[in-house]
Amino acid sequence: MIHMKIKAHIIVQGRVQGVGFRHFSYRHALKFKLTGYVRNLPNAQVESIVEGNKNRIADYIELLKVGPSFADVTHIDIRWSQRTGEFSNFEVRF
Template sequence: MRNTNAEAQVSATVLVSGRVQGVYYRKFTVDNATDIGLVGFARNLPDGRVEVVAEGKRADIEKLIGLLEKGPSYASVEDVDVSWSSASGEFRDFSIRR
């Protein structure tokens, strides 16, 4: 039996806007992504957004996106924009990039 799409490794680039810098948003993302079993990174962008690149199973990434829509307690998420693509396979863990 062939692997289903649910098992395929995919990548999502997530741009999160609102009050998401200086509120432990990246650490929140790393902790949750690691718990779910995803790889990738989170970083602050100069325009005040946080960029998250996550690779893994689509269902697991969707679980992370649900958490990103809420964020940590001090965050105020206004918008979450997601772009899907094929997994690059370049990541070994989930980290904060500067």
């Protein structure tokens, strides 16, 4: 079976800052062996850029749609592209 490696640029909207969303994203990215980062944006959104197996990224996105218990995700925008290999791990950026 071929495991296609790709990149996803994800913007999460709703009540996603101050609710543990970055830590939630970090834990699940590690679980799915993804590389990239997650960070808060000045406009109250959260951005996550991940690279890895397409199926694992899809599973990660499904979890982001729900978020941690105090989050209220209203919309997720995803842009898919080719994997660049620019990340060696996953991190929370500030």
